[in-house]
Amino acid sequence: MSDRIQDPGAHSPARGGDEKPCVNCGCAERTAKQDARRGFMFRFGAVLLGVGGAIAAVPILGTLLAPARRQASAWVSLGSADAFPAGQTRFATFLSPIRQPTDGDAAKTACWVRCISPGKYQVFAVNCAHLGCPVRWFAQSRLFMCPCHGGAYYEDGSRAAGPPPRGLFEYPWKIDGGNLMIEAGHLPGMEQST
Amino acid sequence: MKPPRVVGMAIDWVEARTGAVAFLAPLLTHHVPRNAKWWYVFGSATLMFFTIQLVTGVCLATLYAPSAAEAWESLRYIDEEVPFGWMLRALHGWSSNAMVVMMAIHMLQVFLHASYKFPRELNWVTGVFLLFTVLALAFTGQVMRWDQDAYWGLGIGASIADRIPVIGNQVRGLLLGGPIIGGETLSRFFALHVFVLPGAALGLIGLHLALIMKNGISEMPKVGATVEPATYRAEYEQRMEKDGVPFYPDAAQRDMVFCGACLVLLVVLAAVYGPFGPGGQPDPTLIDTNPRPDYPFLWIFGAVSLLPPASETAVMLVAPLVGVLALVAVPFFANAGERAPSRRPGMVLIASLAVMAVAALTWEGKTSPWSPVMNAWSALPTPEHFLAGRTPLEVQGANVFQFAQCRNCHSLDGLGGERGPALDAIATRMTPDQLMRQIQQGDGNMPAFGRNLDSAQMTALVSFLSTLRPEFEAPAVIPGAQLPLPVQRMPGEVVTPVAVGSQ
Amino acid sequence: MSAIRSRLMMSALLAGGIALIPATACDRLPGRPKAAQSAQEGSPEWTVEVFNTSCRGCHAQGAVGAAVPLMDSAYWRAASDEQVTRGVLEGQGMLMPAFGLSGGGPFTPAQASALTRGMRALWGGGAQKSPEISGTLVAGNASNGKSVFDVACAGCHGVGGSAGSVTDPMYLRLISDQGLWTAVVAGRKALGSPAWNEPMPGRPNGLTTVEVADVVAYLSSQRPRSMSELKP
Numbered sequence: 022m023s024d025r026i027q028d029p030g031a032h033s034p035a036r037g038g039d040e041k042p043c044v045n046c047g048c049a050e051r052t053a054k055q056d057a058r059r060g061f062m063f064r065f066g067a068v069l070l071g072v073g074g075a076i077a078a079v080p081i082l083g084t085l086l087a088p089a090r091r092q093a094s095a096w097v098s099l100g101s102a103d104a105f106p107a108g109q110t111r112f113a114t115f116l117s118p119i120r121q122p123t124d125g126d127a128a129k130t131a132c133w134v135r136c137i138s139p140g141k142y143q144v145f146a147v148n149c150a151h152l153g154c155p156v157r158w159f160a161q162s163r164l165f166m167c168p169c170h171g172g173a174y175y176e177d178g179s180r181a182a183g184p185p186p187r188g189l190f191e192y193p194w195k196i197d198g199g200n201l202m203i204e205a206g207h208l209p210g211m212e213q214s215t
Numbered sequence: 216m217k218p219p220r221v222v223g224m225a226i227d228w229v230e231a232r233t234g235a236v237a238f239l240a241p242l243l244t245h246h247v248p249r250n251a252k253w254w255y256v257f258g259s260a261t262l263m264f265f266t267i268q269l270v271t272g273v274c275l276a277t278l279y280a281p282s283a284a285e286a287w288e289s290l291r292y293i294d295e296e297v298p299f300g301w302m303l304r305a306l307h308g309w310s311s312n313a314m315v316v317m318m319a320i321h322m323l324q325v326f327l328h329a330s331y332k333f334p335r336e337l338n339w340v341t342g343v344f345l346l347f348t349v350l351a352l353a354f355t356g357q358v359m360r361w362d363q364d365a366y367w368g369l370g371i372g373a374s375i376a377d378r379i380p381v382i383g384n385q386v387r388g389l390l391l392g393g394p395i396i397g398g399e400t401l402s403r404f405f406a407l408h409v410f411v412l413p414g415a416a417l418g419l420i421g422l423h424l425a426l427i428m429k430n431g432i433s434e435m436p437k438v439g440a441t442v443e444p445a446t447y448r449a450e451y452e453q454r455m456e457k458d459g460v461p462f463y464p465d466a467a468q469r470d471m472v473f474c475g476a477c478l479v480l481l482v483v484l485a486a487v488y489g490p491f492g493p494g495g496q497p498d499p500t501l502i503d504t505n506p507r508p509d510y511p512f513l514w515i516f517g518a519v520s521l522l523p524p525a526s527e528t529a530v531m532l533v534a535p536l537v538g539v540l541a542l543v544a545v546p547f548f549a550n551a552g553e554r555a556p557s558r559r560p561g562m563v564l565i566a567s568l569a570v571m572a573v574a575a576l577t578w579e580g581k582t583s584p585w586s587p588v589m590n591a592w593s594a595l596p597t598p599e600h601f602l603a604g605r606t607p608l609e610v611q612g613a614n615v616f617q618f619a620q621c622r623n624c625h626s627l628d629g630l631g632g633e634r635g636p637a638l639d640a641i642a643t644r645m646t647p648d649q650l651m652r653q654i655q656q657g658d659g660n661m662p663a664f665g666r667n668l669d670s671a672q673m674t675a676l677v678s679f680l681s682t683l684r685p686e687f688e689a690p691a692v693i694p695g696a697q698l699p700l701p702v703q704r705m706p707g708e709v710v711t712p713v714a715v716g717s718q
Numbered sequence: 719m720s721a722i723r724s725r726l727m728m729s730a731l732l733a734g735g736i737a738l739i740p741a742t743a744c745d746r747l748p749g750r751p752k753a754a755q756s757a758q759e760g761s762p763e764w765t766v767e768v769f770n771t772s773c774r775g776c777h778a779q780g781a782v783g784a785a786v787p788l789m790d791s792a793y794w795r796a797a798s799d800e801q802v803t804r805g806v807l808e809g810q811g812m813l814m815p816a817f818g819l820s821g822g823g824p825f826t827p828a829q830a831s832a833l834t835r836g837m838r839a840l841w842g843g844g845a846q847k848s849p850e851i852s853g854t855l856v857a858g859n860a861s862n863g864k865s866v867f868d869v870a871c872a873g874c875h876g877v878g879g880s881a882g883s884v885t886d887p888m889y890l891r892l893i894s895d896q897g898l899w900t901a902v903v904a905g906r907k908a909l910g911s912p913a914w915n916e917p918m919p920g921r922p923n924g925l926t927t928v929e930v931a932d933v934v935a936y937l938s939s940q941r942p943r944s945m946s947e948l949k950p
Contacts, residue, residue, distance in 0.1 A: 088393045089385040111822055114500040123398025125284025126498040127366065130395075147502055152519065153370035155502035157589060160822055161815055162620040163667040168505045169371070170520035171585040171624075171634050173662050181662035183585070186524045207394030208370070210377040210384060294751045301750050489749030593775040599782040602909065606882025607875075608889040610909065613784035614813045615892070617775045671891035672812065678888075 094206025095119065099144070102201040105136040110158050110176060113144075119206045130205065132192060133158055133165070135176060142201065145178050146190040146209040153208070156189065165189065241428070246459025247466045248434040254328070255432065255466065256473035257321035262420065263474040264314035267481070268352075269413065271307040278303075279359070281405040283398040283497070286361035290493045305485035311353055313481055315511045318349055326545070326566055329554035330433040333444040336546035338430060341423045343542045348416045350511060355408035357509045361401060362494035367506035369396050371516075378528045396499075431455060432466075436554035444551055505589070507580075514573045517580030584633035587623040591631045598628040605682060612679025615672045619664065627683075635661060642684035646691045650677045759829065765836030772817065772824070781908040785813065786900060791843030792913050796904035798853040799834050806830040811894035851914065855899045856931040863936025866929045869920040874910065881910045890941035898934045 095118035105111050113134045120128035133156075135143040145165070147155040154169035164181060165174040172183035179188040190209035195202050230236045247255075278297055280289035293300035322342060325331060331339035354372075358365045373396065376387040392399035431451060434440075460466070495504055508516050522530050549562075556563050588595075597613045605613070616622065624632035627639055645653065654673065657663035668676065684690060757763035769777075769788070776785035786793050807818030807830045817823035818830060825833065847853055867876075874881040883889070893901070902925075905913035915924035925933070 086389065088388040088391065088399070090388065109822060112502075117395050117397075119394055121393065121398050123282055123284060123402070124395070125282070125398065126496065127283045127395070127397045127400075129498055129500045131500040131502055147499075148370065148374075151374070153374035154367050154506055155499070155504065157502060159592075159620050159623075161592075161618050162662075162664065164620070164662055166587045166589065166620075166623065168586055168589055169367075169516075170583075171587055173587075175662065175666075182657065182660050184520060184522065184524050184527065186527065207384075208373055208377075208387070208391075208396065210374070210387065295753055302747075305749055486747045486749050489747075489751055590771055591775070593773065594771045596774050596779045597776075597784045599778075599780065599908075602782050602784065605909075606886070606889075607884050608882065608886050608892075610784060611813070611889055611892045614776055617784055618813045618815070622775065669812075669891075671888045674888045675892055 093119070094204050096195070096197075096202045096204050098197075098200045098202050099132070099134060100201065101199055102140075102142075102196055103199070105134045105142070105201065107136050107138050110135040110160065112158070115203075115205065117205065131155065132203070132205075133189075134201065135178075140196065142194050143178060144192040144194045144201075144203050146192065148190060148209055149185060150180070150187045150189060151183070151185040243463040243467070244461045245428065245431070246455040247432040247462050248455070249458055249460050249465075250435045251432065251466060252435075253469055253473070254324060254435065256470050257317055257324055259470040260474050260477045261314055261317040261321055263477060264310045264317060264481070265349075265416065265420065267306060267310040267478075268314065271303055271310065272409065272413070274303055275307055276409055281359075281401060283361065283401045286359070286401060287493055287496050290360065294490060294493075301490050302485060304490035305488070306481065307356075308491040309481055309484045309488070311356055312510055313477065314349060315353055317477070318346060322346060323566060323570070327556050327563065328433070328436045329442075329549075329556075329559060329562070331546040331550075332442045332552070332554060333447055333550045334430050335426070335433060336550055338423065338426045339546045340543055341419050341426065343539070345416065345419045345423060346542075347539065348412055348419060352408065352412045352416065353509060353511045355404045355412060357512075358401065358404040359408055360492045360494070361497050362492050363497060363501065363504045364492070364494050364506050364508070366396060366497045366499060367504065368508050368512075369400060371506075371508075375531050379532060432462075433554075436556065438553070438555040438558060440555075441553050442551050503589075505586075507583075510577070513580030514576035515580075517576035517578075517583075520583070520585045521576075521579070582633075586632070587620075587634055588632040589623065591622040592617050592620040595622055595627075595630045598630075601627060601683065605679070608675050609679045609682055612675035612677070615668070615676040616679055619668060619672070619676070621676075624661075638680065638683055640684050640688065642681045642690050643688050644691050645680075646693060647677050647681050648693075649691070650680050760832040760836060762836060762840060765833060765840060768829075768833055769837065776813075786904065787906075787908070788837055789841045790904075790907070791841065791845050792904045792907060793900070794838050794842035795845045795848040796851070796853060796900060796913070798847040799831070799838065801853045802834040802837075803827070803831045806833060811897045812892050851903055851927045851930065853900075853903075855896050855934065856927075858928065858931030858933070858935035860932070860935040860939040862929075863932035863934070863939075866925065866933050867936050870918045870925060870929075871933065873919045884937065885940050887940070887942045890937060895934060895938050898937050899930070902930050902934055 097115050097118045099113045099115055105113075111134050112131065114129055114131050117124070117128045117130050131147045133145040133147065135145070137143065145156075149156050149167040149169065149172050151167065151170055151172045154167050156165040156167045156172070156174065158165050163176045165176075165178075167173070167183070167185075170184050172185040173181040174185070174189050175181045177188075178191060180186075192203035192205050192209075194204075226236065275293070278289065278293050278300065280286055290304070293304055295301075297303075325339065325342070354368075357368055369391065373387045373391055376390050377383045379386050388394060391397075392403035434451075434454070491509070495501060507513070519527070519531060553559060597617060602610055602613055621638075622631040624634040626633060626637045629637070631637075641650070651673065653661070654668070654676065655663060655665035664673075681690065757767055773788060777783050778785075778787040778789060781787050781790050805814060806825060807816060807823075807827060808821060809816035815821070815823065817825050819826055871884070873879060875884045877883045877885060901911070903914045905911045905916065907913070912918055912924070914930050918924060
């Protein structure tokens, strides 16, 4: 089938590029000067394409790679600090402070608030330090348990059993105007110190 | 039944302008080995399921709203309101699983028959790329469901990416399209699922088929019929010329029958078992959930729970790379010589081990014995025969057993968690002292309860556990201690262990 | 020729017929997803579902449980709705956790009270709370209680008794006074304990309401104040 395929240009030299009349129309012999001009035009076009492509690549790569940038987190309120009784660990939810308009319910975020004593807290991410599944608090055995691979943590967030390589991730917290605030943003992850 | 003249004219007209017949005729008439029989139908069936995926996928794309705020609702709408919508989703879901299975069988057959040897190395390599493309389609398809499994499945993917040293955080950001699992995550996976990956699959399939046409279908392996790269091609073409049969109708009939049967089975499965999901709504604050991946990934889910924590990160990150490289390297590592499985016991062993490992890990992933049964403590009653005739303290101990969520990891009468051992006969294995120490201090796989239970709870619990033994079996003793006389326990009698070191 | 044609016709008919099945019967195929519907709050189905996931572990599927069996009408004669609802919401003693939202549990007060009413309707045997005796703890005289206990209870529930000792300090640490009250009033028939007004070894007519209060006061007085008292 390859013999049917023709070069796209009508004036194509015969195979081998010998100085012979053009096979298609028998026009005059091609000259070295013509070849040089065609070669130059091709290279010129390639440079144009390269420049245009480089400029076009900026927005393409820019949007694709933008999420790799580390995004800032922000302080968000979990409501009145009084809602978290001393000695207990309670469930709390907040809207991610760095949410986007299209996030829907996915912007909702959950965490566990442990009030050690009034004014002293630990706020844990729900995400298991193993593979991110949501851990649940069991007040009776004072353990967090993960439904995915059976990771378990003590009430201070330290690893108790199972595959997690470390304790639960914690959010920085502060009390502001009677409200418990945490600094939250991206998914908690390994960049956090133990 | 001679076709009317006008049909012939029409064909000629099109042929003169497209060359379609000249292009297609060799596809139908090329010679294939006579002895292939039913061995070679699996690739065709995979292609058939892929076609189903394209058609149903395009239809679903006309109904699906790829927005994190609306995707889940739109699936419910397709399932419940759109005429035949649920059937469309069921076909897409079942066909996806069927394609993965058929592909695995096809690959296994090629591996066992060593069809990847010269000159078909690149057939195999494109096949390996197709395998990963299809698995990526399956994973991104699971994300399209945008339910709780999809959300937490992404969380698992993100956590694995996050473990990459130095650039983990950036890779995770690229994967999720942002710092959280949200709208841009779904959009990103939608683009992958409906544009990038199907495009890649189409290209690879084209290449795979072109290579098949170029290199011909491999023959059934025969002991002694070795592959010699220097002479193979000429000899193969000679044999086909002499002994081959035309693809149509000799081989095509089997492909046709097998694909037809597969399609009927697919329709039945879809009609009887319906679509997959969507599961619970994708609200990450609804944590009363038990995330599990789709079937093709259950074995990975199982594997990551069995890895020791120390080597886990390394294995999770390196194993996939090693797996891809090993698969790609197969034909370059052994591209000549014997093809018969009986002469390649090592390869047969590797294939069998791989199949068994994936099957076993899938089963483990499905049953997840390592996962606590989250509501066992409040939902599974203490079996009555473990309560009758017990003292008030022992009954309170049974209460502590439920209260302290022991049941989430330990079963009684076969009900409860399987993370820890079943405790039906624990008193035959452990003395009260040993039980006390185990509960207080725990060990690698059991949390220490020393700080979480007070001594009254602990005493009651141990006294209950000490009653857990079959009626005529002796309680545990410290090794080396004097064996107790057989005791028949009266109802209400407190089991007193043999005093250690006394006498 | 005609054989081929008829075979083609047959195939076409068959294919058409198969295609018609989903077209006509699609709504009735077993795979069609059912719209998810959860039982209405307060309905018997809802009550059973809640009980089975949140209560049954301790409160038994039947008459024998680690804690008070709730499928036992004796309990519903001894306890009032308010009392049960409060127990659900706030917990009781050392082993009944709070299931109310404010205690970190899942139920609103309205749900807890609907659950109580639902359980009484299902398992109360048509009984209302018995008016003869209080559902909640009444103060009594511990020394009188000791003499009543020795006569009426100790045979089975004393030290060395056939049903096991209820004066075991560890047992008493784990049960609240209200728990003792309910245990004496409702009994645990399946585990060999009669209700307060049923025949007992030394008391063919059971106890009086005053004696119940006294016995509970006596048992309460036997409870060690702190764990250090337990250490030998």
